[in-house]
Amino acid sequence: MPADRAAETGRPPASYVTRVLGEVPCQPGVPKPDAILIATDVHRQFGGLTAVDVAHLEVQRGSITALIGPNGAGKTTLFNLLTGFDRPDTGQWTFNGESIARMPAHRVARSGMVRTFQLTKVLSRLTVLENMRLAAPHQIGEEVYAAVLPFLWRRQERIVTDKAMRLLRQFNLAEKAQDFAGSLSGGQRKLLEMARALMTDPVMVMLDEPMAGVNPALTQSLLAHIRDLRESGMTVLFVEHDMDMVRDISDWVVVMAQGQIIAEGPPASVMADARVIDAYLGAHHDRPLTADGQSLTRADAEVSSP
């Protein structure tokens, strides 16, 4: 598949992804033609509560995939598991063909899968610019031996700073570069976190509600950024509650409810799905979604898929 893509260099990758995903049937856990992330039987229990119970999930390389679902569906927990911030009870997953299940979080990040947090984690008493510089990978000056010899890392630091300033300008944070990150507003923190994630040169970014609290005008420019990421070959998996936004930029939507994936498909078809609407609006409580919900929803999905 990657060879395929290379052959299509003339074409924007976006249309390639749309075309390929258009041929994928709308079923939960459906295989993708070129999956960068493949997860199987991921299970996480908190006491008696099953937070995540994902039978199978694949994310298409180079796509923008939205992960949606009601509050408490297990989206953040799934992010935590995939990125090494939490341990699953069971489960295997590969990223870029390499098994990264149970790998420490920093090694997951180094392998190219970088996440942001729903509750932002900016480094308050570092400046915005330092937040950005920190994220740059392969820094010579991060070795304790090299740290005391500034001539070893000064050049790299300059390159890193240039890159950081470029990203900050894109994210409307350039004027804030010298301010402490702790002085940023909630929305600015979201922006900084996203820009910082991009400093790591990720292969895949996992954004947990990147738009929450960001004003509408800026949201539009952020959406444009996310599209740019896709154009540059990056894979984006993001959690979002705003359906308009999801419809606007995602190539594929995965719906979670009560830990399970209940539907998958292109935005238009998923949002027309009665069970997705139910899950969101909380209607039809008489209908089992957990007990044998898996088989039920699968059957339903097949019926409703074109």
Added chain:
Amino acid sequence: MDWSAVLGQALTQAVGIQAIIYCLAAIGLNMQFGYTGLLNFGQAGFAAVGAYAIAVLVVTFDWGLWPSMAMGILGAIVLALLLGVPTLRLRADYLAIVTIAAAEVIRLVSRSVTFNDVFGGSDGITGKFAAEFYALNPFIAVDPEFSGLTLGPLRYTRNDSWIWLAGWALIAIVLLIFWLLVRSPWGRVLKSIREDEDAARSLGKNVYLYKMESLIIGGVIGALAGFVFAASSQSVQPDNYATALTFFAYTVLILGGAARVLGPVAGTIVFWFLIVFIGEFLTGALRAGWIPDELLRPDQIGQVRFMLVGLGLMLLMIFRPQGMFGDRRELALDAR
């Protein structure tokens, strides 16, 4: 009251040997607590390892002073590894508990009767174990009649002059390396761990490794404090390495301003100036009859000066919580 004697004594002590010892201990804590957010409550243990290494190896095992110092540094590294390996993956409080306990274990073992022949029990070890160091005294090399250093109000004896000079030179070297470290990308990773270690992890930083490096470097600087302590008096006593040493070092650090390279230097000078000044002042005031005898007895001065210093610290925390060198802007952020 002889004000010039009181002030002279206070100034001499403000930059004296004790000040050097606590300054070094606080520099170590600054790396661990100020920059990395690690709560090492066992700095006294690291100092004890350094002090006992030179005393025991030279006196009991007939080693040279310099190889003994190397062993002391190695010992501090081993202690940091022992404390860090099981705790640095856990929440911050675990390190605090383990370090405070370990420092007490070290003190109790070294003063125990069982190891009397090695560590000298509760009396510790006295001997000429720093002779090799004092033999290098440059003042005597220049002037064989040298009897002590006088710099304005500062007065030091023959031997103290040399260890005083060497001590401040050591602090200068340590601070230079420290400064290079914390302003590098490596130091930036430490600060990010202090702020939010999950964020550091999410950016691919091996948090555990950096915490370990910080704990080791801070512990080795603590052992240097132990070297100065032991060498200055040519003796080690286990009870000098009790938790009070650690907490005075924290006081020095917070007084000067944590996460500031020069914080411990400013902190130690002010701390020792106040301790000595208040003590000397109270003694003089009692003698001059300014304070009625029923209010304060001479043997209570030691306690009262700490009470007054404590009061001063409280006022400092209220009116200048960032310490003398700190940046108020940084503290305001924590309110969020």
